[in-house]
Amino acid sequence: MKTYVLSACLLFALQTMNAQNIANYDESKVPEFDLPDPLTTFSNDKIRTSASWKEQRRPELIDFFESQVYGKVPGTADAIAFEVVEESNTALNGLARRRQVKVTVRKNERTLSYLILLYLPKNIAKAPIFLGYNFHGNHTVINDPAIIISEAWSLNNESIGITNHMLTEESRGMRSSRWAVNKIIEAGYGLATIYYGEIDPDKNDFTDGLHSLFYTGDQKRPARDEWGAIGAWAWALSRAMDYLEKSAEVDRSKVIVFGHSRLGKAALWAGAMDERFAGVISNDSGCGGAALSKRKFGETVAQINKNFPYWFSENFKKYNNAEEDLIVDQHELLALIAPRPLYVASAKEDEWADPRGEFLSAYYATSVYSLFGKKGIPSNEMPPVNSPIQNTVAYHIRTGKHDVTEYDWEQYIKWAVEQFN
Numbered sequence: 324m325k326t327y328v329l330s331a332c333l334l335f336a337l338q339t340m341n342a343q344n345i346a347n348y349d350e351s352k353v354p355e356f357d358l359p360d361p362l363t364t365f366s367n368d369k370i371r372t373s374a375s376w377k378e379q380r381r382p383e384l385i386d387f388f389e390s391q392v393y394g395k396v397p398g399t400a401d402a403i404a405f406e407v408v409e410e411s412n413t414a415l416n417g418l419a420r421r422r423q424v425k426v427t428v429r430k431n432e433r434t435l436s437y438l439i440l441l442y443l444p445k446n447i448a449k450a451p452i453f454l455g456y457n458f459h460g461n462h463t464v465i466n467d468p469a470i471i472i473s474e475a476w477s478l479n480n481e482s483i484g485i486t487n488h489m490l491t492e493e494s495r496g497m498r499s500s501r502w503a504v505n506k507i508i509e510a511g512y513g514l515a516t517i518y519y520g521e522i523d524p525d526k527n528d529f530t531d532g533l534h535s536l537f538y539t540g541d542q543k544r545p546a547r548d549e550w551g552a553i554g555a556w557a558w559a560l561s562r563a564m565d566y567l568e569k570s571a572e573v574d575r576s577k578v579i580v581f582g583h584s585r586l587g588k589a590a591l592w593a594g595a596m597d598e599r600f601a602g603v604i605s606n607d608s609g610c611g612g613a614a615l616s617k618r619k620f621g622e623t624v625a626q627i628n629k630n631f632p633y634w635f636s637e638n639f640k641k642y643n644n645a646e647e648d649l650i651v652d653q654h655e656l657l658a659l660i661a662p663r664p665l666y667v668a669s670a671k672e673d674e675w676a677d678p679r680g681e682f683l684s685a686y687y688a689t690s691v692y693s694l695f696g697k698k699g700i701p702s703n704e705m706p707p708v709n710s711p712i713q714n715t716v717a718y719h720i721r722t723g724k725h726d727v728t729e730y731d732w733e734q735y736i737k738w739a740v741e742q743f744n
């Protein structure tokens with residue numbers, strides 16, 4: 324079994340590396356392309372007011388991203404239940420309150436549960452919070468023996484030989500470098516995090532996870548225009564928001580959804596769809612996240628759909644090597660977040676995610692923010708490394724590789740405090 328797991332992982336890593344090696348990283352080879360104007364409708368009407376943006380343009384963009392990119396959610400849950408399964412008022416050396424909340428989604432007589440781990444600053448009655456998925460289990464975010472270790476991934480996937488080796492005691496706090504929990508708490512913010520594998524295991528299999536609850540008859544996979552894994556992850560963030568907005572301990576008007584990489588794609592999509600999220604942070608989200616697809620720099624639509632055929636809707640595959648046929652680009656996903664604060668961040672060595680494409684996307688979303696009198700990215704010239712631009716739309720490119728670092732969190736916290744306090 325172990326050898327199989329290892330070789331499956333190795334094969335996958337090699338495939339991705341191979342794709343990364345053949346990708347274009349030469350700015351002079353970026354094709355010429357027409358970028359759709361966020362302020363011109365599909366039927367060529369000009370959008371001049373925030374009201375017509377909301378009534379006319381926003382809905383048609385949502386429709387397109389839903390049916391052609393991330394996929395639609397096929398209906399609503401029959402019931403959602405929340406249960407606080409563990410709590411402490413003396414967490415993190417007495418600085419924080421900890422809550423572990425079980426969310427149970429019921430649909431078609433089937434259920435799926437996942438845990439939200441919450442840390443809230445002790446001295447604030449209703450705290451603003453960052454909400455984001457983690458890759459390896461809630462217990463990896465900080466070394467706290469009370470954090471419940473997920474069983475979801477290994478339980479669901481042993482049959483096909485993929486186990487998440489970090490769902491172990493030894494892995495407590497192993498990803499703490501990616502989560503500045505103490506800094507967040509010191510700044511008067513809370514953190515809510517969820518292990519993404521509890522929603523939909525990250526593998527090419529639609530028989531398990533959230534999707535399967537919504538099937539009718541002998542259905543085995545979503546329809547062409549229905550949700551992939553990113554759609555499911557995004558939807559479950561909104562269900563977490565259902566809880567957070569009811570919690571007496573959270574400032575529901577200040578929930579900022581955050582995500583790194585594939586989980587940054589999910590955070591952007593959740594933030595675009597669900598206007599209860601007060602702000603959105605995309606950390607190195609790349610292709611299918613903040614980066615413009617039409618630049619075909621680094622990861623392309625064809626590569627992402629080949630390596631991760633279950634992330635987007637089936638319809639999105641129409642645009643493999645045909646980005647010119649897309650009547651939207653990712654700057655319009657960002658624009659759907661307007662006028663709410665949005666932070667896009669890149670890393671210098673993360674060329675696969677196309678830092679320049681992420682920056683330009685934030686720049687081209689700015690016209691929509693301007694419509695609301697909000698300040699976006701003022702120029703199409705990229706700022707130097709480690710020199711954040713922090714307006715309602717914020718951007719930084721830091722030194723280093725694809726990751727979430729202390730530096731990133733310092734910028735997010737500073738910006739959030741400015742935007743929301």
Ligand code: GCU
Pocket residue numbers: 339583584585586607608609610622627630675
């Ligand atoms: C791969 C994938 C990216 C993704 C990244 C991640 O590199 O190609 O699209 O963002 O994994 O989630 O770490």
